[in-house]
Amino acid sequence: VFGYSKFRSAFGRWPSFHDKESETLIDIPPDHNLSKLFQRRFQIDREIDACSPMSAKEINTTHIKNTTFGINHMEGGWPKDISYLDQDQTVRYRKKAEREESYIPTMNNLCKSMEECIQQNNSIDIYVRYFAKEPLLEYHPEVSASVAYNLRDPSGLGRGVSCLTFHPNEGSEKIGVVHCDLDFEEILKPCYESYIWRVENPFQPEQILYPTSPMLTMQYNYKDSNLIAGGQHNGQVAFFDIRKSSKPISFTEKSISHTEPVNSLIWIQSKTGFECFTCSTDGQVLWWDMRNLNEHADQMCIDSTRNNDINIAEGGISLEYSPTVPTKFMVGTEQGNVYSCTRRAKNPGEKIGQVFSEHLGPVYLLERNFYLYKIFLTVGDYHADIWSEDFPHSALWKTPMYNSHVLHGGWSPPRPAVFFLSKADGTVDVWDLMYKQKGPEYSIKLCDERLFSLAVEEKGEFIAVGSESGDTYILQMSSEVFEPQNTEKNFFLFMTEREARREKFLSDKEKDKKVVKAQMAAAASTLFSEKEKEEISELLNQTTDIFYETIKDEKKKLTQQSPQLSKVLLHWHCNHQLSVKIVI
Known part of the structure; x- marks a missing residue:
């Protein structure tokens, strides 16, 4: 609290109030045209809260101590003089370890603990994913x-x-x-x-x-x-x-x-x-x-x-x-x-x-x-x-x-x-x-x-x-x-295998076609001699000539018997191709 003081003389002259009759300064009559512009507003009720309801809670949690430590480890636990990427060295090292006397007792002890872990994993799926949908092949990701x-x-x-x-x-x-x-x-x-x-x-x-x-x-x-x-x-x-x-x-x-x-x-x-x-x-x-x-x-x-x-x-x-x-x-x-x-x-x-x-x-x-x-x-x-x-x-x-x-x-x-x-x-x-x-x-x-x-x-x-x-x-x-x-690895493997089968089918089909062509060429060369091939070609030419001569004779006969039928036949002959196949 702060207090301020001031002398009465600093306030100026003392005011004097008295009564006086009312006096009209200005008179504005109402304008009826303005009433046409009046628009009535409907009443709207709204609730306004200055702050949202909140509650305060407190809880005590146990303190966890975190420690960080590291170890030296080679891939697969191999010694330094063994390259785990060289297959020959790893095979020799395995054979050498299997011949040692302590190999079988060590494996028996390890198998017991490993069996317990396998049974535990079978009963409880430790790799289950909660609150995550499995991706479907129909899903189209938004890549950026x-x-x-x-x-x-x-x-x-x-x-x-x-x-x-x-x-x-x-x-x-x-x-x-x-x-x-x-x-x-x-x-x-x-x-x-x-x-x-x-x-x-x-x-x-x-x-x-x-x-x-x-x-x-x-x-x-x-x-x-x-x-x-x-x-x-x-x-x-x-x-x-x-x-x-x-x-x-x-x-x-x-x-x-x-x-x-x-x-x-x-x-x-x-x-x-x-x-x-x-x-x-x-x-x-x-x-x-x-x-x-x-x-x-x-x-x-x-x-x-x-x-x-x-x-x-x-x-x-x-x-x-x-x-x-x-x-x-x-x-x-x-x-x-x-x-x-x-x-x-x-x-x-x-x-x-x-x-x-x-x-x-x-x-x-x-x-x-x-x-x-x-x-x-x-x-x-x-x-x-x-x-x-x-x-x-x-x-x-x-x-x-x-x-x-x-x-x-x-x-x-x-x-x-x-x-x-x-x-x-x-x-x-x-x-x-x-x-x-x-x-x-x-x-x-x-x-x-x-x-x-x-x-x-x-x-x-x-x-x-x-x-x-x-x-x-x-x-x-x-x-x-x-x-x-x-599912990506299995999908890609399936796709490559499918395309591989397709390529194999097409290549086998092409090989079969080449074999058939070679067999037909070999059979044709062995079935007919050169003289027989010439005789067959001459016979085909003679048969073709006889066929066309027969058609001409038939046309002449039809034109002599019926002129209208000849016109229709000629029209059909001009708009269609006649093919003849001779099989020996």
């Missing part, structure tokens, strides 16, 4: 994508992005970007740097790699992500250890390297983890070991005649290797062929096996499905194909022909029926064969330039696309693209 990050070429020269590779351990957080401009790069744009980016910082690369020649491809080592191998434009393979330096620690010798640019490079799943192999347009596939770069570990010539002739060899563009089949690999050439090869051949001519031919131009991408290793994807010219190793004569499934070149693509790691394509018109297509087979599920326009490269992150949520001007777009896909469906 957005550009999360944009990485530009720091050199400012606008060099095209020739290769993209995500970090094997850090996933979408780190990515390697290879820039190479094959159009007069050494004269007009003498900049050879490639970059490793931290995606969260798109303004400054985390590390710069300085090769001696522009790189076309780069791959992280699967065992040690600090080791990087890059294929250069001069044909050499450079090896980097980013812990030591941004420059290569070793090179392959020029005398034994490729004579043309290295287009593709893949690390091999080996015990040491230091082996890789490359391909080039010089027609060679070379194997390398980082411990000895003075010579290549193995060599193969991409010769379709299997004569190991380098002069007629096809140029290699893309490679494919799967650890599930460590002795096999595949090569895509610039002539549009895909060769299935093996390293366990007795002579060089036997290294090349089946040939898959469908494309009219270079095969830019060759990649196996992550779930069905016999199914692989090829990208070239104006379409993409899905193949099976069991049917090399025709692709199981083909995309429709695009109006622009398809330059790259890739499978989605978490979903077997989803793959991506990048095109020359700056568009990226998302194909989901589970819901749609005649067209892409979603398309996004990134720019008006060619998209040379594409890489998919391990979880499938992020996709990296490289353009001709040197920009790298990191796309974040919606959950409908990368979340696996319960």
Whole structure:
């Protein structure tokens, strides 16, 4: 409470009030025309509450202590000297463990606890999903994508992005970007740097790699992500250890390297983890070991005649290797062929096996499905194909022909029926064969330039696309693209088996037709001699002449007997064709 005081003299003169008679100042008569404009409003009752009813409740909960700890664990519990991806080593280790005396008692103890867990799982379904509807095949997902990050070429020269590779351990957080401009790069744009980016910082690369020649491809080592191998434009393979330096620690010798640019490079799943192999347009596939770069570990010539002739060899563009089949690999050439090869051949001519031919131009991408290793994807010219190793004569499934070149693509790691394509018109297509087979599920326009490269992150949520001007777009896909469906694997397997049966039926039908034609030709050649064939042709000619003479005689007789009938007969003869078949 605040009190204020003021002197009486400050209020001014004392007021004086007195009575006075009323006086009319103004008189406004009523206007009857205004009553016509009057509109009566109906009464409306509304209840208004200033605040919603609320109640206060309190409850005490028990405090939970969380602890975090880690353990060192190899895949499958294998020792360090055993590579779990090498089938021969794992089989030998199993046989050695089974011969030990403690093997049987240990297995008996483990079987008891395992049996209890199985019985518990049978009685209680611990994997049941509450409040979630099972996806149906008729459901059409609303796929969407957005550009999360944009990485530009720091050199400012606008060099095209020739290769993209995500970090094997850090996933979408780190990515390697290879820039190479094959159009007069050494004269007009003498900049050879490639970059490793931290995606969260798109303004400054985390590390710069300085090769001696522009790189076309780069791959992280699967065992040690600090080791990087890059294929250069001069044909050499450079090896980097980013812990030591941004420059290569070793090179392959020029005398034994490729004579043309290295287009593709893949690390091999080996015990040491230091082996890789490359391909080039010089027609060679070379194997390398980082411990000895003075010579290549193995060599193969991409010769379709299997004569190991380098002069007629096809140029290699893309490679494919799967650890599930460590002795096999595949090569895509610039002539549009895909060769299935093996390293366990007795002579060089036997290294090349089946040939898959469908494309009219270079095969830019060759990649196996992550779930069905016999199914692989090829990208070239104006379409993409899905193949099976069991049917090399025709692709199981083909995309429709695009109006622009398809330059790259890739499978989605978490979903077997989803793959991506990048095109020359700056568009990226998302194909989901589970819901749609005649067209892409979603398309996004990134720019008006060619998209040379594409890489998919391990979880499938992020996709990296490289353009001709040197920009790298990191796309974040919606959950409908990368979340696996319960029935997707079985559906994709059923679809491939169905198409395989169809291709087998068509190929068998074509073989039967060829056999029947060959048998008919052989039977005709053995049934009649040359003289008999001439006599049969003369007999046919004589029979034809006699037939037409008989028709002419009959016409003359009819015209003599009835002129009206002759007109009708002539009219019918002019509007119809008469065919005669003579069977011997």
